[in-house]
Amino acid sequence: MTVGTVRNLRRFSQVSFFGVFCWLVLKTNFEVAISPDTVSEVFLPYPVSIALQFDPLVALTTLLANGTLFKGLLWSLAVLIPTIFLGRFFCGWVCPLGTLNHWISEIRSERISFRGKGKIESNRYKKYQRIKYYIFLFMIAAALFGTLQSGLLDPLPLMARSIGTLVLPTAHAAADGVLGWVKSFGFKPLSGAAQFVYDMFAPFLLNFRQVHFHGIVSIAILFGGIVVTNRVFTRFWCRGLCPLGAMLGIFSRYATFGLQKDEKSCDHCNLCLQSCQGADNPDVGTRWRQTECHVCLNCQAACPQGSLDFKFFPTLEGTRTNPPPNQRVDITKRKTVASLAAGAALFPMLRSGDSFEINADSRLIRPPGSVIEDDFLARCIRCGQCMRVCPNNALHPTLLESGLEGVWTPILIPKVGYCEPSCTLCGQVCPTGAILELTLLEKVGDKETPANRIGTAFFDRGRCLPWAMATRCIVCEEWCPTSPKAVYLKEELVTDRQGKEVRVQRPYIDPDLCTGCGACEFACPVVDQPAVYVTSVGESRSPDNQILLRRKKPTTIPPGETP
Ligand code: SF4
Ligand code: SF4
Ligand code: SF4
Numbered sequence: 001m002t003v004g005t006v007r008n009l010r011r012f013s014q015v016s017f018f019g020v021f022c023w024l025v026l027k028t029n030f031e032v033a034i035s036p037d038t039v040s041e042v043f044l045p046y047p048v049s050i051a052l053q054f055d056p057l058v059a060l061t062t063l064l065a066n067g068t069l070f071k072g073l074l075w076s077l078a079v080l081i082p083t084i085f086l087g088r089f090f091c092g093w094v095c096p097l098g099t100l101n102h103w104i105s106e107i108r109s110e111r112i113s114f115r116g117k118g119k120i121e122s123n124r125y126k127k128y129q130r131i132k133y134y135i136f137l138f139m140i141a142a143a144l145f146g147t148l149q150s151g152l153l154d155p156l157p158l159m160a161r162s163i164g165t166l167v168l169p170t171a172h173a174a175a176d177g178v179l180g181w182v183k184s185f186g187f188k189p190l191s192g193a194a195q196f197v198y199d200m201f202a203p204f205l206l207n208f209r210q211v212h213f214h215g216i217v218s219i220a221i222l223f224g225g226i227v228v229t230n231r232v233f234t235r236f237w238c239r240g241l242c243p244l245g246a247m248l249g250i251f252s253r254y255a256t257f258g259l260q261k262d263e264k265s266c267d268h269c270n271l272c273l274q275s276c277q278g279a280d281n282p283d284v285g286t287r288w289r290q291t292e293c294h295v296c297l298n299c300q301a302a303c304p305q306g307s308l309d310f311k312f313f314p315t316l317e318g319t320r321t322n323p324p325p326n327q328r329v330d331i332t333k334r335k336t337v338a339s340l341a342a343g344a345a346l347f348p349m350l351r352s353g354d355s356f357e358i359n360a361d362s363r364l365i366r367p368p369g370s371v372i373e374d375d376f377l378a379r380c381i382r383c384g385q386c387m388r389v390c391p392n393n394a395l396h397p398t399l400l401e402s403g404l405e406g407v408w409t410p411i412l413i414p415k416v417g418y419c420e421p422s423c424t425l426c427g428q429v430c431p432t433g434a435i436l437e438l439t440l441l442e443k444v445g446d447k448e449t450p451a452n453r454i455g456t457a458f459f460d461r462g463r464c465l466p467w468a469m470a471t472r473c474i475v476c477e478e479w480c481p482t483s484p485k486a487v488y489l490k491e492e493l494v495t496d497r498q499g500k501e502v503r504v505q506r507p508y509i510d511p512d513l514c515t516g517c518g519a520c521e522f523a524c525p526v527v528d529q530p531a532v533y534v535t536s537v538g539e540s541r542s543p544d545n546q547i548l549l550r551r552k553k554p555t556t557i558p559p560g561e562t563p
Contacts, residue, residue, distance in 0.1 A: 003297060003301045003310075004301055007298065007301045013094065017093070017095075017096060017099065025159075025160055025164050025168070025385075026168065026207070026208070027045075028048040028164060028389045029208040029388065029389065030391035030423070042422065042423055042425060048389070048429055049072075049431040052156050052431040053076065054075045054078060054156075055076055055154060055157070056079050056080045056244070056247060057154045058150070058151070058154060058432065061139060061148055061154075062143075062381070065143040065144075065148040066146075066378040066379055068433070072431060073431070079094075079248075084252070085255055085256050085257060087255035087258065088249060088252050088278070091245055091295075092295045093296075095238075096156070097159045098155065101227075101235045101237055101238055102277060105230040105235050119274050120270045122279075123234060125279050125281050127330075129292060130330050130332075132240055132243060132245055132246040132249075133331045134331065135153065135241060135243045136243040138343040139243050140343065141340040141341070141342070144344070145344050145347035146374070146378055147378070147405055148377065150243060150381065151382040152382060153241070153242070154243060156244070156383075157383040158226075160383040160388075161219060162219055162223040165387055166223060168388075171205070171206070172206050173210065175198065178194070179194055179195065209391075211388075212416075214397065214399075214413060218397075219408065235294075250291065250329055254327065255290060257310065257311070258288075258325060259308060260310075260311055260315060261284045261288065261308055261317060262307045262309070262317045263285065263307070264317075266283075266305055266307040268283070268284070270283060275298040275299060275301075277294045277296045277298060278294040280294075282299035283299075284307055288325040288326065289330070295310070357542070359536045359542075359545060360403060362537070363401065365454050365534060366411070366412065366541070367426040367454070368426070368515075369427040369443075370434060370435050370436075373541075373542070376434050377406055379434035380432065381432055382409055383431065385429040385430065387410055389426060389428075390423075392420055392423075394412050394413065394416065395411070395412055395426060396411055396413050414530075415518075415530060418517050418518035419517040419519075421481045422444075424437065424438045424440065450540070451482070451515050453514070453538050453539055454534075454539050455535055456535065457487070457518075457520050457521065458532070459531060460531045460533065463530075464526070465531065474489060475525055477489050478523075486514035487508070487509060487520055488507070488508055489507055490508060491504070492504060492505075492506050511538060516534045516536075
């Protein structure tokens with residue numbers, strides 16, 4: 001097989017993995033309409049989070065943070081073991097963010113510094129490439145001490161989050177906007193053509209309800225920054241910042257597959273450098289850096305003299321001007337210690353402000369099935385899959401609602417969407433067990449089994465129409481999905497402003513029946529700040545965040561022992 005064929009195989013591999021990854025995020029979507037009559041549990045037809053389970057950084061950091069390796073994450077060995085022999089093949093052949101960076105970097109630029117000699121210089125190894133190792137070490141130390149921050153920068157959760165909460169909703173809104181704009185001209189043939197094109201692509205690409213997510217600007221800044229910097233340095237993110245790239249670099253240190261350079265035939269045209277993705281010095285006469293190479297094979301394919309050869313057990317073909325490969329990771333001891341110390345200090349620093357026995361923000365409502373808060377923060381990789389799959393657009397990325405430690409973890413905002421009683425999808429897609437998979441019975445409960453609660457609803461009597469304005473309204477009672485209903489009504493005789501006696505039904509909450517689903521808050525006709533609102537108190541996952549004197553703590557206390 002010629003190197004050109006192998007390079008084409010690599011291109012095919014990149015397109016395929018990128019396509020499959022995007023398709024899985026696109027399919028993280030509830031495609032069956034929920035009707036009030038739905039009685040069976042709902043399942044997604046595809047294992048939509050499987051790509052995240054191949055991520056070795058997710059596996060390692062979740063293992064360190066909570067001492068558990070979720071069985072699906074054993075798939076990550078399928079990436080890690082070949083890396084030990086082949087080097088960072090994942091970066092050059094598989095990673096969807098790496099592929100995106102590759103494509104964006106390759107768009108022809110008008111800037112001189114991005115072409116010819118400028119490109120050759122920028123593709124030489126630079127010291128900034130060390131930064132990713134320090135980020136990796138920082139994340140590892142932080143995970144070891146109990147705070148899982150790797151998901152912020154790990155490329156697979158980052159891509160899933162960015163595509164799911166940013167790119168797809170933006171594309172949907174843009175397509176709807178363009179269609180509306182074309183139709184606004186009122187020129188029927190044009191409107192018909194636009195509608196035809198829209199209908200042709202919508203079933204595949206826009207086959208989801210238009211959703212919007214709270215706080216995606218912060219996600220857009222990171223994702224946009226990663227994309228744009230490719231126009232300054234080829235694959236800047238992959239070379240300098242990616243913690244997964246660093247981890248794979250460390251594992252590829254002794255890879256048996258490597259670059260053999262032949263000094264005698266090389267005429268130093270530097271075409272190899274011009275097309276290098278990893279900035280690992282493939283040119284003859286310099287020290288090749290194995291831990292930086294993405295194994296894209298561009299250099300070998302670009303060399304007109306055939307002086308470069310990727311093979312197993314490469315030998316040193318050169319002379320004194322062609323030094324042996326550098327297999328060491330380029331980091332200093334002092335900065336390594338500083339990175340580890342900073343990661344270790346992060347956990348006590350973040351936790352010194354908040355105790356997680358009771359949520360710091362009363363409106364921090366986690367999805368049903370979520371584990372207790374400190375464990376949740378040790379498991380959630382902020383992939384956004386739960387937010388994307390939620391059929392009611394109820395789940396959103398947090399900003400600071402769960403402190404700095406929980407940025408981009410999911411929060412349920414009932415005013416935007418409530419938790420559908422018949423749905424357990426967020427637990428099904430969560431790759432790390434931050435949200436446990438509930439059965440329908442565990443979710444809604446029955447006489448023997450308590451329902452899963454995510455909070456409790458309260459009335460603001462100063463805003464509630466029957467309480468504050470003697471106006472008839474029973475919307476919250478109508479929407480409450482529990483059986484019997486947690487919102488109940490009492491008919492009362494009240495005097496209105498004119499002094500007339502009117503009968504209104506005033507709503508009350510039974511906290512023992514309320515699951516905190518938020519349907520009442522969602523439906524409340526006092527829209528800006530609903531007169532009924534849900535807070536996290538009473539959530540099943542926490543023995544402490546309970547309504548004192550009212551509900552029993554959900555922990556089981558052995559007979560004969562006092563709590
Ligand atoms: S460096 Fe990171 S983002 Fe780039 S290809 Fe490798 S794993 Fe993906
Ligand atoms: S929050 Fe509720 S409605 Fe949304 S995915 Fe989870 S279980 Fe389904
Ligand atoms: S809780 Fe949501 S964002 Fe966090 S890991 Fe699970 S699916 Fe991803």
